[in-house]
Amino acid sequence: MQDAQTLNSYDSTTRWLHWGSALFIVMLFGLGLGIDWVPRGEPKIMVRSVHIALGALLALLLVYRVLWRRRFGVQLDPVHEGRQATAVQFFHVLLYVIMVAMVSSGIVAVWFRGVNMFDLFTIAPFDPSNKPMRRLLVNIHEIIAYVLMGLAGLHALFALWHHYRLKDRVMQRMWPSLLQR
Numbered sequence: 001m002q003d004a005q006t007l008n009s010y011d012s013t014t015r016w017l018h019w020g021s022a023l024f025i026v027m028l029f030g031l032g033l034g035i036d037w038v039p040r041g042e043p044k045i046m047v048r049s050v051h052i053a054l055g056a057l058l059a060l061l062l063v064y065r066v067l068w069r070r071r072f073g074v075q076l077d078p079v080h081e082g083r084q085a086t087a088v089q090f091f092h093v094l095l096y097v098i099m100v101a102m103v104s105s106g107i108v109a110v111w112f113r114g115v116n117m118f119d120l121f122t123i124a125p126f127d128p129s130n131k132p133m134r135r136l137l138v139n140i141h142e143i144i145a146y147v148l149m150g151l152a153g154l155h156a157l158f159a160l161w162h163h164y165r166l167k168d169r170v171m172q173r174m175w176p177s178l179l180q181r
């Protein structure tokens with residue numbers, strides 16, 4: 001599967017999945033924080049519903065991404081050697097773990113708190129009387145969101161460091177195909 005060209009960069013599906021997921025994650029973070037800012041009633045229901053619908057799409061994208069990366073995606077040699085290579089690999093796995101925790105905690109929050117989706121249908125709360133548990137689950141989801149944004153920000157800084165300071169091909173390996181040089 002790996003020909004001379006693809007050896008230097010990830011396959012286009014991997015690149016689409018990477019940038020697509022990153023876009024979804026940033027949008028979901030903004031929408032998630034936005035839920036608290038919009039007025040109660042219709043606006044809150046709509047923002048929350050869009051957040052949950054996009055979150056469900058991200059969950060599907062993530063399952064596909066993990067399967068693709070494990071079975072078909074181009075596996076590139078690490079850019080670093082020894083311990084540094086292990087650290088980078090660990091960091092990438094950690095990003096996957098946090099992404100999975102993110103969508104799982106969202107799904108658990110929906111199941112426990114129940115939701116009105118777009119005023120079209122409702123998912124009944126698991127335990128309507130247990131408000132503290134409901135708050136705790138949403139808080140856990142929020143903390144994971146901050147951890148994910150922090151780690152993803154660090155990851156992006158490393159990538160930019162490679163591109164602008166070290167001037168190597170690391171960024172090119174993941175660059176969207178439209179911008180490939």
Ligand code: HEM
Pocket residue numbers: 024025028029031032033035036048051052053054055056058059102103104105106107109110113138139141142145
């Ligand atoms: C990368 C993915 C996601 C990010 C970054 C994210 C982020 C957030 C943030 C920051 C909040 C606000 C928490 C608060 O203010 O207390 C939130 C709330 C919430 N999210 Fe997510 N979320 C993601 C995925 C999901 C998914 C997959 C679901 C479910 C399918 C989901 C369901 C919810 C629910 C039910 C709330 C609570 C809404 C409320 O307070 O009324 N999220 N999310």
Ligand code: HEM
Pocket residue numbers: 014018021022025026069076079092093095096099152155156157159160170171172173174
């Ligand atoms: C929420 C945001 C992001 C997440 C969760 C994320 C996650 C990942 C993961 C898991 C990998 C490993 C390859 C794979 O399996 O796909 C990766 C690779 C990469 N990412 Fe990100 N990423 C994010 C945003 C960014 C941003 C904003 C940049 C650039 C500014 C970037 C640049 C790169 C590069 C250059 C690679 C290839 C690294 C290598 O070849 O060793 N990523 N990313």
